[in-house]
Amino acid sequence: MNTKITILFLLFLLILGVFCLNFEYFTKINNTDSSNLNTSNCYSKDLNNQNLEKVNLSVFFCPEDNCKEQIINLINNSINSIECAVYSITDDDIAQAFILKSKDIDIKLVTDLTNTNRSTSKVGLLKANGVSVITNSEKDKYMHNKYCIFDNNILLIGSANFTFDSLEESNNNILVIPEKNLAKEYSKKINSYFIDNFSKNYFLENKIIKNTEINFCPNENCFESVVKYLRASKESIYCMLYSYTLNDFTYELKRLKVIYPNLDIKIIIEKDICNYPYCEYNSLLKDNIEIIFDKNKKDMHHKFCVFDNSVVMTGSMNMSLNGISNNEESLIFISDENLANKYLNYFNKYWNDWSNESTS
Numbered sequence: 001m002n003t004k005i006t007i008l009f010l011l012f013l014l015i016l017g018v019f020c021l022n023f024e025y026f027t028k029i030n031n032t033d034s035s036n037l038n039t040s041n042c043y044s045k046d047l048n049n050q051n052l053e054k055v056n057l058s059v060f061f062c063p064e065d066n067c068k069e070q071i072i073n074l075i076n077n078s079i080n081s082i083e084c085a086v087y088s089i090t091d092d093d094i095a096q097a098f099i100l101k102s103k104d105i106d107i108k109l110v111t112d113l114t115n116t117n118r119s120t121s122k123v124g125l126l127k128a129n130g131v132s133v134i135t136n137s138e139k140d141k142y143m144h145n146k147y148c149i150f151d152n153n154i155l156l157i158g159s160a161n162f163t164f165d166s167l168e169e170s171n172n173n174i175l176v177i178p179e180k181n182l183a184k185e186y187s188k189k190i191n192s193y194f195i196d197n198f199s200k201n202y203f204l205e206n207k208i209i210k211n212t213e214i215n216f217c218p219n220e221n222c223f224e225s226v227v228k229y230l231r232a233s234k235e236s237i238y239c240m241l242y243s244y245t246l247n248d249f250t251y252e253l254k255r256l257k258v259i260y261p262n263l264d265i266k267i268i269i270e271k272d273i274c275n276y277p278y279c280e281y282n283s284l285l286k287d288n289i290e291i292i293f294d295k296n297k298k299d300m301h302h303k304f305c306v307f308d309n310s311v312v313m314t315g316s317m318n319m320s321l322n323g324i325s326n327n328e329e330s331l332i333f334i335s336d337e338n339l340a341n342k343y344l345n346y347f348n349k350y351w352n353d354w355s356n357e358s359t360s
Contacts, residue, residue, distance in 0.1 A: 052211040054336055055179045061346050062160055062172040070176065071148075071156065071167070072097045078105060078150045083190045085110040085145035085328070087316070088121075088161040095122035095162075099129040109133045110193045112143040120163075136198050136328065143198070144327040146316045149183045149190070157186075157332055158314055159242070159303050170299040171240070171350070173314055173343075175332075182209050186330075189216055198328060211336060215315075217329035222317055226305075227252060229333060233307045236264040238347050240302035243318035244269045245278035254287050266351060267291040270300045280319075295354045306343050311335050 060067050068091065075082060075097040082098070082105065089095065089111055098107060109126065113135040116123040126133050136143040147157040158174035160166045177183075185206055192202050202219045215222045223246075230237065230252045237253070244267070256263055267284065271293035274281050284291045294300030304314040315331040317323045 052335065054211045055177050055182065055209075055334070057175055057177040057179075057334070057336075057339065059339060059342055060174050060176070062166070062170065062174070063168045067160055067172065067174050068093065068167040070174065071162070074148070074150050074154065074156060074176070075101050080151045081105055082107045082148065082150055083187055084108070084148035085143065085190055085193065085330075086148070086162050087112045087142065087144045087146060088115045088163050088166070089126070090115075090118075090120040090122055090161075090163040091167065092122065095125055098126060098131055102129065102131045107131050108190060108194065110143060110145070110190060111135055113137065114139055114142065134194060136193075137196070138198070140326075141199065142322070142327040143193075144316050144323075145330050147186055147330055149187045152187060153180050153183050154178045155183045155186055157330065159301055159316065165298055166301060169296075170301045171294070171296055172301050173304060173346075175314065175334075177212075179210065179212075181206065182212060182214070185209070185214055189330075211334060213333040215331040215333075217317055217323070217327065217331070218325050221324075222329060222331050223248065223324040225331065225333065226313065229305075229307045229311055229313065230256065233263065234260060235308045236266075237305060237307055238264075238266050238344065238351075239305040240268045240300060240347060240350070241305075241319050242270045242299065242301045242303055243273050243320045243323070244280050245273075245276075246319040246321060246324065247278075247280060247283065249319045250280045250283050253284065253289055257287065257289060265289050266347075268294055268300065268302075268347070268350060268354065270294055272299070292351070292355055294350075300350075304343060306340050306347065309344060310337050310340050312340050312343050 060070050071094060078101060082101065101107065109131060111123060111133060115121055116135055123133050146160055147155065149155055155177045156174060158172060160172035160174050166172055185204060189202065199218055202216065204214055204216065204220065207214055213225065215225050233256065253265055257265060269281060269291065273279060281291055303316065303318055304312065306312055312334045313331060315329065317329040317331050323329060
């Protein structure tokens with residue numbers, strides 16, 4: 001009797017292991033071993049709970065939705081404070097809006113050191129007019145975030161830098177989320193920068209707020225969260241990715257496609273980035289996973305995915321080794337079918353347009 005029970009128990013463990021895809025995980029890439037990621041809850045979606053209260057939000061796609069106007073309106077309408085962590089600030093209209101508003105309210109800006117040395121940077125102008133601006137101290141670790149908090153109450157986050165081409169020529173997305181508790185977590189992160197806590201000992205107090213999950217990289221393992229939502233997907237994964245050089249992401253897509261042959265995977269990537277080494281375009285093509293290049297004469301600068309038509313991932317992180325392990329980055333996951341539908345409609349428009357255009 002005991003033998004039968006033991007055999008049944010072992011069979012149960014075997015089935016459970018297969019269900020969770022709990023076999024050897026990542027291989028080493030570029031001398032970085034990713035095999036220590038915790039995937040014990042590989043098929044649990046933290047946000048896949050329809051009883052969760054949802055945040056209010058608005059999504060804007062650049063350049064169609066005049067993203068610059070949305071940002072300037074948020075600056076002009078602020079009455080207490082503005083805090084931003086933005087990789088590049090070169091747009092004159094946004095810089096002037098910051099300068100004018102700084103006469104009345106407290107403004108804190110964090111930007112990337114390397115970009116301040118460019119002739120187009122507005123950081124010098126901002127500082128000369130009394131705006132508080134700081135940068136990261138290490139040139140090889142970009143401060144690559146793209147988010148702001150207005151009046152400790154409204155979060156702006158997405159893929160857009162505060163530059164003319166990012167807002168008015170390239171493909172980008174921004175979310176405006178009036179949620180105090182969410183804004184508070186991002187504000188605390190910015191305040192940590194102002195005490196020189198770049199990439200040092202910072203961990204979120206509240207990772208999940210309503211139907212959102214926050215990730216700050218590299219303090220937290222952002223890619224572990226990406227894997228969690230990838231592995232939870234059973235129907236579809238659609239992504240628009242500016243820089244896609246991470247073969248761990250490719251490995252996950254290929255493995256999922258083997259396990260779930262009907263899983264619909266479609267990827268759009270920026271063509272110009274594939275002029276550099278490690279582009280994963282051909283690797284996906286070889287395994288018959290659908291992937292196309294963008295046709296924007298400027299940049300397709302998105303970093304978003306939609307999982308199972310229900311969860312949206314967006315933020316500043318590229319699918320690259322620097323993106324997941326080196327730079328100051330942020331990701332947000334939002335479980336909201338209405339929001340997912342907006343991203344899917346946008347994705348499908350460009351998938352259809354760019355798939356049908358000549359590749360010559």
